[in-house]
Amino acid sequence: MTVLLAATAAGLFGIGTYLVLQRKLSRIIIGIALLSHGANVLMVGSGRRGRAPIVGSGDAESLADPLPQALALTSIVISFGVTALLLALAYRSWLLTSDDEVQDDLEDERIAHRGAPDDDLAGSDELAEIEGDPTGEEVEP
């Protein structure tokens, strides 16, 4: 595997990881796309280098290994389809909340607060936020 391909994959993984850690779904989607590009570059780089693998164009030893290229092609198609689905989901989220921020698990926060003493909860802004959650359910006593 060439150093250039490895460095490209590493760079794509680095940028992708940074973007995936953001809260906006649109950035996460770009991050996922970059990550899968990184994985695909890694895949292409895993085979032997050489000339274009066309049957009859020279002896087999000088040709590139076609198998990882076929595998990478398959995984590109899969990630294309899933990215389209994610974009549709981001659009749906934007239609519903005019935002595409990935939210926390509200039920989880509610349970975390249930154990806290009432005094701590009384003045907490967070609780008000949870109480005003879109499902309209109240905090359990």
Next chain:
Amino acid sequence: MTALVTLPILLPLVGAALSILFGRSRRVQRTIALSTLTAVLGMAVALLVEVDRHGPVSVQAGGWPAPVGITLIADRFSAIMLVVASVMLLSVLVYAIGQPGAERNHVGFQSIYLVLAAGVAAAFLTGDLFNLFVSIEMMLTASYVLITLGGRLEQVRSGMTYIVISLLASVLFVAMLAFVYASTGTVNMADLAGKVGDLPPGLRSALAVLMLVVFGIKAAIFPLFFWLPDSYPTAPSPVTAIFAGLLTKVGVYAIIRTQTLLFPADSRPTTLLLVLAGATMLVGVLGAIAQGDVKRILSFQIVSHIGYMIMGLGLFTVGGLAAAVLYTVHHIVAKTGLFLSGGLIEHAGGSSRLTRLGGMVRTAPVLAVLFLVPALSLIGLPPFSGFVAKFALVDAASERSSYGVMAVALVVSLLTMYSLMKIWISVFWSPATEPAPAGAAGRDRAAEPLGGPLLMVAPTVVLAALTVAIGLAAGPLYDLSLRAAADLLEPSAYLEVVRG
């Protein structure tokens, strides 16, 4: 015989295509889906009988020889999984047809469900690491659509987390495949079995850990489980039931398959797997205890019970693996049954929150029994399937003197009982502490003496009966699991069939 290996994958895909063509008529769509899955079940049973009698069956798709072509192979373990999966797919489909609601009437529901079925079957039958990736993707992509089919805010929120996490696992999967191919020059599992052993130990452990992480995310083992209890409960009940029954178990299957087949016997990560198993059991059940919603409690328990299967694998003995196989079968049946009856509770009570449900033992006595049977089975009381599976597991652990993980398994059983009885008591016995939401209480009880429509109750009854039947017919089933486990630890027949 070779058709039995390919048709369980091809038939559902053909059915999915036909189902789109007949999109105007729900009746035709349902007929197609039902007949396809019935046929798959028949073939799966035939395959299991054939494989158990005459050893593994393998097909080279497209006629290309083994290391290059795509290998499909069925051995005892994959045939057992296929049979159980087909039973679940069929009963949950009947349940979904019976359930009133908008989402099961969606024009795409039947076809997506069939694609999911094809993906699950392909994952069990493939003998090629890259093809495993494709089948898991097929299954997951179908699940992304099913989990967000309603397009409600809650579904979109949890669907995002679910899809992003699964995609990250897929990216890691592709990277893992690239490393495997770069170091060995093949992705065929039978071919890898010989070649991975020649790699330097450091590289071998790196590959093993990468595989464990990739499949660990899919199987929701500690510490990679956090996405599961967040996303599963928001989907409609039949969808949650089939996810709970099958999706994580495909991850478990992949872990068991890769850890036993690919890596040589002297470098098996016994301690790592046992520690992970113990942590998964404990964290899952503690999470379940804290919850206040039927579906969320059940979702956390999936995590907890994945730990038992990993524990069986971590022992790396014939007894341990046989227990893992048996436990997987038992858990798929009991858990799907629990989610189906959980869906019935939601249907009859109008909510799945424990505080809003109560006194249902009088209004829906059938449901009280239908929930209790799989619940007792999951806890591990005789004569249900859970008792046999847990007994086999504990027995295998004591044989290997792994008393630590054995103690954890027993304590977790007790905690499982606590969390399940919490559901049962507050739903069926004690009165509701909060008023039910408006509109839900006015359901006509006289019209539904069973607590729900017949088509919803019947599959739940079948699964409850099945968990009793597994418990009663434990002898032959355990022998079959023992044979499957022996195949897993000594895969010479498997390798021979693929290499030809």
